[in-house]
Amino acid sequence: MNTSGARPTPAPATSATVRELNLRTVWRVIGENAPISRAEISRATGISKPTVSAVLEDLLQIGLVVETADASRGFTYGAVFFKPRPEAxxxxxxxxxxxxxxxxxxxxxxxxxxxxxxxxxxxxxxxxxxxxxxxxxxxxxxxxxxxxxxxxxxxxxxxxxxxxxxxxxxxxxxxxxxxxxxxxxxxxxxxxxxxxxxxxxxxxxGEYARGSGGSADSFLFLSIGTGVGAGLVLGGNLVRGFKGAAGELDSAFEPDFVEGPDGLEPEVPTSMDPCAMAILQYAADKLPAEQDLAMERVFELARADDAGAVDVVREEARRIANYVAVAAAVVDVELVVLGGGIGLNGDLLLAPVAERLAVRLPYPPRLETSALGSGAxxxxxxxxxxxxxxxxxxxxxxxx
CATH class of the missing domain: 3.30.420.40 (ATPase, nucleotide binding domain)
Known part of the structure; x- marks a missing residue:
């Protein structure tokens, strides 16, 4: 570990390092373009044909790729093609x-x-x-x-x-x-x-690899359910933060405090998310006839044009927009993907959230709901x- 304050000198690249880098590059290109020939790999990567051949031998030895044919191309002049071997x-x-x-x-x-x-x-x-x-x-x-x-x-x-x-x-x-x-x-x-x-x-x-996030180089995944959490992808890389706590948005909003026997204490128990509790209390006030009210029921009523439920949904949209606005103002993401039990109700939430963001931000991100749902x-x-x-x-x- 460098403790002098000087910038450490990068270790020189060795032939083994370059060989590993070439292998990872060729593996990625094969995965994205299979079946693919040696010549095509060389053109796609800029790596010389002899080096590609050596890398392919390594990949065959590891078992990551296998030789294959490509009948769709017709006559291929004896070219050998390669594809990944996911069962390796x-x-x-x-x-x-x-x-x-x-x-x-x-x-x-x-x-x-x-x-x-x-x-x-x-x-x-x-x-x-x-x-x-x-x-x-x-x-x-x-x-x-x-x-x-x-x-x-x-x-x-x-x-x-x-x-x-x-x-x-x-x-x-x-x-x-x-x-x-x-x-x-x-x-x-x-x-x-x-x-x-x-x-x-x-x-x-998951959204970046197989879902809605794949359409953007930078996006925020916002999960709204019993709590609010976020995952941030910038430049195709997941941002975890210094302590691994990036995206823990619940902790950024202080709960309301009331006077207790030992002084000020949270209005709701600290084991419960204050934001989730607040919206449920708001819903209970707007829909007093409903017993054991849950947000699933609120969205059901809103789809039936119940005025009180529609008002609750708009309030939830306002709260979601607050979270998005803070994150978007800092990192200027292209896309926000809503997930979680509440966030997946995009038919009711996307439009009002977008309306609020358009007013608050000069460059609001576009909004989508999770393509993967509970499987994300x-x-x-x-x-x-x-x-x-x-x-x-x-x-x-x-x-x-």
Missing amino acids: AHAVAFDVGARHLRAALVGLDGAEVLRRDAEVDGLDADAMVGAAVQLAKELVKAAGVDPASVKHAVIGVPGVVDRRDGRVSQAANVSGMEGFAAREKFSAALQTPVTVENDINLAAH VLAGAAALAASLTVEQLIRDYFRG
Whole structure:
């Protein structure tokens, strides 16, 4: 570690480094354009044909690609074509929620080979690890793949994940998750390398890889449900922040305080999101005849043109616009994708949110609803797991 204050001198590139960079570049081009020939890879990458041939030999040795034909081109003068081999290895992806545990076995292209969900309402963090192990075993057995082919696991969890040790904080909705050593516990139980990531960050990654976010180079994924969280993608890269807490928008809005026996205290318990509670209280005031009111019911009534429900929806749109305006004013994103149980009601929310942003911002972002819905987190975990597995295979190959 450099402690002198001087900028460290970059390490010179070695032949091995260049070889790995070329391999990653060629792998990406094959994945995007398969089937593709050596000559086409060379033209697409600017890498010489002899170097492309050497890289292809490496990729064939690792098992990442396979030779193939391309009958659609007619006569090809003996050219050999290449395509990815997604079944060369596998990974498992998990979305850990308070009520549901979603899991998928994926290939190197991030596509689901098989998926299983389990009801986990009431399970604590340790029991959630056991449930994940059981799902992973079921997936591997049902898919008929070699358990040794599973090289990595990505776990999406609610809360902030410390990037140094994989511990979780600000995760009140799963018992025992606060301070939980998630990376250590899941890795030991699954007996494979594990990456633990915030679920909303993974949802943003999923939208970028397979959903609405793929149409923009920079976008904000805003999940509105029992809380408000955001995942920020800039220049195609997920922004996690210094402590991994980027996008924890709930913490940016102070709850209302009232006088208590020991002085000022939050008007609602700190275990409950004050913004979610506030809109439910607003809805209860506007719709006093409704019992046990939930936002799902509010949107149902709004679609039936109930005046009180329409007013609640417009108030929710105002609150969403507040979140978007702050983020957009700082990073000037091209797109905002709304997700979560509330955010997915785009037919009622997109227009009023856009109206408010047009007034508040000189360059308002365009708005869309999530294309992946409740599957966004798992899709992001799958895409990340696939890319990390490829990286692991490449590292293992070059390091013997």
